[in-house]
Amino acid sequence: MVAPNQQSISIAIIGGGPGGLGTAIALSALPFVSVTLYEQAPEPREVGAGLSIGRNAWNVLNLLGAAERVRGGKLGTSWQRNGRTGEVVHTDASHATPAEEKKDEAKQEEEDPRFASIRARRTRLQAALLDKVPDGTIQFGKKLAEIWDLGEGKGVKLRFQDGMETTADFVVGADGIRSIVRRTIFPDHHLHVTGNTAFRVLIPLSSIAHVKDFPAENGWWHGLNGHIYFAPVDDDSEIQDKDESQLFEITVRSYNEPISPDRTATWAVPIMNEKVLARTAEYEARIQSVLRAVPEGSWREFAMVAGPCLAEITAWDKVALIGDASHPLSGAFGSGAAFAMEDGWILARALEREYSRNGNGSLSMAAKATAIRNALRIFQVIRGPYYERMYDFLASREKHSQGTRKEDDVDFGSIIKARVAGLGFVAGGKMDWIYKNDIEQVWKEYVAGEQVARL
Template sequence: MAPREQLSVAIIGGGPGGLATAIALSELPYVSVKLYEQAPEPREVGAGISIGRNAWNILHVLGAADGVKGAKKGHSWQRNGRTGEPANLDTASSSPGDSEEDRYADIRARRTRLQAALLEKVPPGIIQFSKKLVSIQDLSENKGVHLVFKDGTETTADLVVGADGIRSIVRRTLFPDHHLHVTGNTAFRVLIPVSSISHVKDFPATTGWWHGLNGHFYFSQVDDEAERELCEITVRSYNEPVTADRTATWAIPITNEHVLARTEEYDPRIKELLAVVPEGAWREFAMVAGPCLKDINAWDKVALVGDASHPLSGAFGSGAAFAMEDGWILARAIEHSINSNTIIKDALEIFQRIRGPYYERMYAFLDERGKALQRSREGNADFDSIIKARIAGFGILEGGALDWIYKNDIKQVWKEYVASEQAARL
């Protein structure tokens, strides 16, 4: 299909991946973009989010980098959760970013800051709220995709981008045999005022993990030094009961008692810190995962981005960056295929060739790491041995071995793809 008429694109979901896709595609004059978000207004659920070099790289090409501010992470401490004793004193810095002097050093920021920075770059009129997708249908070869929303409205589009998260209805429609499962790994998250913890003596108010037998406690600042208003607390439990009929898993209000029951083994300073959290502030995020998808597009007219394409259960702590990278590469692929008679089909093939193997590599790494952690628990290992093995796993994540993730330069990835394609034609 040559661009005699504008290509119509429907993006499902207004998270970082959907917004990035909208920004990138709206810059193409022959593309008409609409983003459908089920929420009645802009919102981002959660607490803090890590912005590393890979995220800065994609935010920069989207023009949104200057709108994201937070606390520089610097040295990320790994601690024995029972004693608070640092376990990585010999590590110069376990943060996978660049130097503190770098404008784009690793930060931890409020998720709402990232959302606002991206929203600011989406042209007016593109986003439609209160649009919950009910169904999508593949029409004939040249007639696109038919979409139906809960409010009864319908539309068609030449290309649909499923950016609707880990429980994506787009993915479920395309791949009905792909099933998710609740893992039992659950995060309880909250943002509280920094001033509310000033009375806790000898608490190191820097980014750090405190490891327990069946979970960990995470603390970080989320505001830059000029503000320093809020900080983030996450209590992670690795062995939560899993019920087969559970469907609600994200941002569920949870009681203080429920969270505190999972912190009995921790250092007294942690318990004192948790005591300041007001009742009703905690939110539960039950991790959901699924197997690696071989294909992240279908029907020659639908693409999946972000958690919709790779339900990794929050692995690597860089999901927003992955989703934004997806959207930008998809836009470049369309631009690259503009002279083809089958623009969308060709663009989706390029998208698959670049992003598919990237996620396969992540799944392979997680499989191997999971086996290593399982081996560390065999033979009734004691607490210190288990914690040591877990912290060693963090060292792998943060010590440079995963620079292909944390320092990924998506603009360079695209340049290398184009160069390889040109070389193959010679």
């Protein structure tokens, strides 16, 4: 227990998405901190379409105690198809040897089936995390306007758009790809519109039952200037009413949208079906039938923005960026929620470790500042290189895929095969450093390495 006269470390988390909520859960478990999460929405809000929950996400959700309530559609085999013909170009097992297939089957039997990879409604994850955040932690209707560094040992001042001001010893910027925290501490870092746009919707699976021979499963259909992703986002246990339909996700990616400054504000904007259909005319008849089944007004448009790799994801010895705020990659790996929750869990472990080095006694102002500074250095050492590796991977993939959007004299089927080969999912295990990342093991290895270095 904390001594009654002990000064706690005050922490302000900006943003109530999965990363901010996961960070609030992890940090609130430390008895020597006081955590407040500031969310701009006026009330608890569970928004969004679908997201992937793989082994990396299950690992950190278990650590946060939030895994049990997260359910979704089992992903199973992942398919890559030619969008014009429906031809299967690649599946997860396409290049596995018989020995590798047998090994994978044995491993799957050993793993807990509850934690198989799923595609879930974002609302499921949000609700599971909200349930674990201690009461009174979140203040709603608080959109950050400005932050200031008050100087060495004096914390950070925050001002919100409603005029409220407060201070904190430590600030966590979990405010997404358009982060105000990042913009303040790194004013020379700029986002750019990529030209890629996502159109997203969830529809009842029953509404496309009439489309003959359409594989209503996890998979990508590739066109010349885009792709379409399909996935179920519910499992049977989530459907209580026999008249309630399981939901099915559709995401249309268009690679060549007009680039203009106002596109940076295009996020979750309702659009008419006509706009989506105009960008998907090249796809085969089954896809056309599925897209025409979407109720008018259901689509939401998301203009993709991105920014260069940050050499530092901490600042002022008292601010940390997590999730999309720290690596604005515009959802390039489809695992952003897991990355952000991993960040928050590592921050908690680093702060806990540095606090223990002060003998778990009452923290003076100087001791608090030292603990925070050293914890942020640990966070930078562990998570900084991880995100740099992602940027390096994307750069190599982009180089590989140059020319795969130009038909000219090249056969369309060959273009799609080349693109799929460059996605990074073809070679078995190539992406395990992301999708099977065990953040608890990462922490243990850091601690062990630190202990060896001190010998």
